[in-house]
Amino acid sequence: MTTYSSRKITQRTAFTFLTLATVITVVPVLFIIIYTIVKGGGALTWDFLVQFPSQAGKAGGILPAIIGTFYLMLGTLVFALPIGVLAGIYLTEYAKDNWLTRLINLAIINLAGVPSIVFGLFGLSVFVMAFHFGLSLLAASLTLACQALAMVITTSREALLSVPREYREGSLAIGVTRWQTVRHIVLPQAMPGIITGAVLAISRAAGETAPILIVGAAFLLPALPTSPLDQFMALPYHLYTVSAHVPNMPKETVWGVALVLLIVVLSFDILAAAIRIKTRMRK
Amino acid sequence: MSINLNVPEMSNKPIDKCVTKLKVENASLYYGSFQALRKITLEIPSCAITAIIGPSGCGKSTLLRLFNRMNDLISGVKVEGNVELDGISIYDSKIDVTELRKRVGMVFQKPNPFPMSVTENVAFGPKRHGVKNRGELDEIVEKSLKQAALWDEVKDKLGQSGLALSGGQQQRLCIARVLAVEPEVILMDEPCSALDPVATLKIEDLMRNLAADYTIIIVTHNMQQAARVSDTAAFMMMESDRAGVLVEYGPTAQLFTNPKDKRTEDYITGRFG
Numbered sequence: 001m002t003t004y005s006s007r008k009i010t011q012r013t014a015f016t017f018l019t020l021a022t023v024i025t026v027v028p029v030l031f032i033i034i035y036t037i038v039k040g041g042g043a044l045t046w047d048f049l050v051q052f053p054s055q056a057g058k059a060g061g062i063l064p065a066i067i068g069t070f071y072l073m074l075g076t077l078v079f080a081l082p083i084g085v086l087a088g089i090y091l092t093e094y095a096k097d098n099w100l101t102r103l104i105n106l107a108i109i110n111l112a113g114v115p116s117i118v119f120g121l122f123g124l125s126v127f128v129m130a131f132h133f134g135l136s137l138l139a140a141s142l143t144l145a146c147q148a149l150a151m152v153i154t155t156s157r158e159a160l161l162s163v164p165r166e167y168r169e170g171s172l173a174i175g176v177t178r179w180q181t182v183r184h185i186v187l188p189q190a191m192p193g194i195i196t197g198a199v200l201a202i203s204r205a206a207g208e209t210a211p212i213l214i215v216g217a218a219f220l221l222p223a224l225p226t227s228p229l230d231q232f233m234a235l236p237y238h239l240y241t242v243s244a245h246v247p248n249m250p251k252e253t254v255w256g257v258a259l260v261l262l263i264v265v266l267s268f269d270i271l272a273a274a275i276r277i278k279t280r281m282r283k
Numbered sequence: 284m285s286i287n288l289n290v291p292e293m294s295n296k297p298i299d300k301c302v303t304k305l306k307v308e309n310a311s312l313y314y315g316s317f318q319a320l321r322k323i324t325l326e327i328p329s330c331a332i333t334a335i336i337g338p339s340g341c342g343k344s345t346l347l348r349l350f351n352r353m354n355d356l357i358s359g360v361k362v363e364g365n366v367e368l369d370g371i372s373i374y375d376s377k378i379d380v381t382e383l384r385k386r387v388g389m390v391f392q393k394p395n396p397f398p399m400s401v402t403e404n405v406a407f408g409p410k411r412h413g414v415k416n417r418g419e420l421d422e423i424v425e426k427s428l429k430q431a432a433l434w435d436e437v438k439d440k441l442g443q444s445g446l447a448l449s450g451g452q453q454q455r456l457c458i459a460r461v462l463a464v465e466p467e468v469i470l471m472d473e474p475c476s477a478l479d480p481v482a483t484l485k486i487e488d489l490m491r492n493l494a495a496d497y498t499i500i501i502v503t504h505n506m507q508q509a510a511r512v513s514d515t516a517a518f519m520m521m522e523s524d525r526a527g528v529l530v531e532y533g534p535t536a537q538l539f540t541n542p543k544d545k546r547t548e549d550y551i552t553g554r555f556g
């Protein structure tokens with residue numbers, strides 16, 4: 001009897017602590033979201049979304065920053081997705097398990113840990129200067145793509161590895177080539193996982209400030225970028241500047257920018273979660 | 284103790300009518316430094332069912348995978364000796380492995396239909412091998428499912444996922460998938476070990492029907508099954524530190540009723556007694 005009830009107490013305690021831990025992780029996130037909505041909700045008008053800024057961002061809207069951020073996400077996706085998926089396919093389906101492969105894997109894991117400002121510096125010297133792309137959307141997209149690559153490769157690999165080996169064997173055993181097997185069996189199965197990873201990676205890229213700061217983001221531009229070689233505005237950089245460098249900035253406008261950025265990033269995170277849940281239900 | 288082997292009449296058909304389909308000469312296989320096959324020599328007749336029997340871990344699956352080079356997929360595998368299909372060495376560097384696997388199909392221990400419809404499962408191989416015409420594909424699908432004795436059960440749910448079928452149906456779907464690419468040899472690695480007795484008997488019937496047109500090699504740890512379906516049988520063993528020894532090879536009836544090797548006799552009687 002004693003052991004039974006003492007075990008019950010242990011279980012209760014463990015349960016309480018686990019619940020507490022969950023609450024502790026969720027509360028700050030919710031708090032940040034609610035706080036941002038309360039502080040910045042008032043600034044969120046239609047004009048704010050569709051107008052150019054005026055008076056150093058104190059008035060007008062943030063349209064070019066929103067557009068610039070979407071361009072950046074698109075550019076990051078265009079470069080990071082195909083390269084990341086192909087690298088993932090190579091590493092899971094083709095590469096032999098030898099020291100070189102292990103070295104590459106190690107490099108990819110460590111790539112994810114490189115501070116984003118270092119990517120920025122790399123982008124500045126390689127894409128901006130060496131490749132002569134200048135301070136531009138193209139250079140910034142490539143820089144963010146380098147950073148996103150680690151995540152796209154890692155999630156692609158996980159998605160590919162989760163496809164049962166039996167499917168591959170069944171296909172190879174009827175004389176189907178390795179590439180056809182990847183293309184028609186493995187990839188379709190892994191696609192939801194790959195897409196989820198890519199969406200998370202670009203949503204993270206959308207929030208980056210440090211790297212784009214030095215490879216092409218501008219505070220105020222008179223027009224939207226018309227070519228990949230133009231400079232651009234972006235939400236996180238705009239937020240940084242209006243909050244740190246513009247005197248007498250209305251607080252509500254600052255929080256309004258933060259809210260828009262949060263909505264952009266979170267909606268992509270939710271999209272990723274939705275894809276994951278939908279495919280899990282299908283299985 | 285008398286052993287009722289219940290060897291079917293078909294098993295006694297004269298094998299000398301057949302030609303040698305696969306010939307193994309002094310074949311050894313290593314997983315890294317571990318030797319899993321030891322100088323195996325045997326000839327597999329066409330139009331017959333050959334069973335490979337023996338305790339688990341003795342190298343049956345390894346020997347089976349030697350015939351379609353599935354062992355190649357495992358890194359660190361080394362093959363010595365000679366394996367011929369219709370007199371041509373299949374480990375020759377000039378051999379196209381995908382072409383070989385088209386001729387030598389394989390059915391696995393655990394049914395592994397692809398996560399797609401019944402039709403798509405069967406059409407998968409022909410499609411990848413260049414059949415594009417829908418009508419032609421439908422014909423292949425129907426023919427293969429009929430050959431695999433599955434048509435009547437699935438003809439109304441061809442669009443359903445292959446994974447929704449019962450275990451026995453899934454395994455016959457996998458057989459249909461192999462038949463669809465018109466192989467000459469069908470390898471089966473314990474195809475019934477995940478199935479109930481009724482489903483097992485269905486697959487055995489199916490094998491007997493296919494035996495007229497295909498060379499079939501089946502790995503099984505079920506003695507009764509080997510006795511029921513096979514014409515020839517190979518008994519493999521492992522000793523304390525040695526796997527992959529072929530002990531005896533010959534007509535099934537002889538191997539079961541009058542084994543030449545003491546170890547074969549011990550194994551068979553041990554299993555039945």
Ligand SMILES: Nc1ncnc2c1ncn2[C@@H]1O[C@H](COP(=O)(O)OP(=O)(O)O)[C@@H](O)[C@H]1O
Pocket residue numbers: 314317319337338339340341342343344345346357526
């Ligand atoms: N991929 C592998 N790597 C190393 N050893 C293996 C591998 N596959 C099988 N073996 C070893 O080879 C021997 C034969 O295996 P297998 O052919 O699967 O036996 P069986 O099918 O008769 O049970 C076993 O001892 C097993 O441990």
Ligand SMILES: [Mg+2]
Pocket residue numbers: 343344345472
């Ligand atoms: Mg086996």
